Amino acid sequence: MRNIKISPSILSADFSKLGSEIKNLENAGADLIHIDVMDGHFVPNITIGPEVVSKLRKYTSLPFDVHLMISPVDNFIRQFAEAGANIITIHPEATKDLPNSINKIKSYNKKAGVSLNPKTPIDEVVPILNEIDLVLIMSVNPGFGGQKFIKSTLEKVKELRKIIDSKKLKTQIEIDGGINFENAKMAKEAGVEILVSGTTIFKENEGNLKKNIELLRAG
Ligand code: DX5
Numbered sequence: 578m579r580n581i582k583i584s585p586s587i588l589s590a591d592f593s594k595l596g597s598e599i600k601n602l603e604n605a606g607a608d609l610i611h612i613d614v615m616d617g618h619f620v621p622n623i624t625i626g627p628e629v630v631s632k633l634r635k636y637t638s639l640p641f642d643v644h645l646m647i648s649p650v651d652n653f654i655r656q657f658a659e660a661g662a663n664i665i666t667i668h669p670e671a672t673k674d675l676p677n678s679i680n681k682i683k684s685y686n687k688k689a690g691v692s693l694n695p696k697t698p699i700d701e702v703v704p705i706l707n708e709i710d711l712v713l714i715m716s717v718n719p720g721f722g723g724q725k726f727i728k729s730t731l732e733k734v735k736e737l738r739k740i741i742d743s744k745k746l747k748t749q750i751e752i753d754g755g756i757n758f759e760n761a762k763m764a765k766e767a768g769v770e771i772l773v774s775g776t777t778i779f780k781e782n783e784g785n786l787k788k789n790i791e792l793l794r795a796g
């Protein structure tokens with residue numbers, strides 16, 4: 578079984594104290610911090626911008642796994658890179674030229690991820706798998722935490738896993754949306770290496786972050 582990493586989504590955190598929430602996640606054993614950036618245009622919700630990300634940078638040395646649900650995305654890649662993102666993940670629908678946007682992310686020495694919505698086929702990324710560090714499989718339609726896991730998205734994970742392994746690539750598979758203790762196990766068996774979770778980590782077991790992170794990792 579692969580070494581599973583946990584990337585808690587701060588979308589479910591207390592936005593009035595994001596700095597201490599991030600510190601608590603680090604102390605609870607998180608491997609990365611998943612930061613959901615939403616513009617109210619690409620998705621029907623608005624969260625935070627590069628200024629907030631840069632202010633959060635000093636609270637942890639954990640990698641910032643920044644999920645840009647913004648469109649057009651190109652104009653903001655530099656700002657999030659300079660704000661301290663370590664991984665910058667974009668949606669193919671948010672750019673006119675995906676390979677160019679990926680090169681732009683990498684030009685700032687950041688890891689490049691591509692996120693596939695439930696209805697977006699894996700063909701969007703298969704030709705460029707060797708150019709990207711991560712594929713973020715959305716197991717909900719993006720925009721909000723607390724949604725129900727779409728089980729059929731696991732078929733995309735299995736297909737991608739086969740392709741990545743057959744080509745001996747290092748591209749990682751991350752899954753995002755509705756992850757709980759039951760479906761985390763299925764996601765790992767399907768071939769995921771990184772689990773994103775907001776609601777389960779912040780709400781289960783009276784919000785015991787350490788216990789919830791451990792249960793997701795070990796389950
Ligand atoms: C949804 C975000 C997800 C979400 C995960 O658009 O990309 O990261 O916050 O939250 P849960 O785990 O509550 O589904």
Ligand code: ZN
Nearest residue numbers: 611613644753
């Ligand atoms: Zn996300």
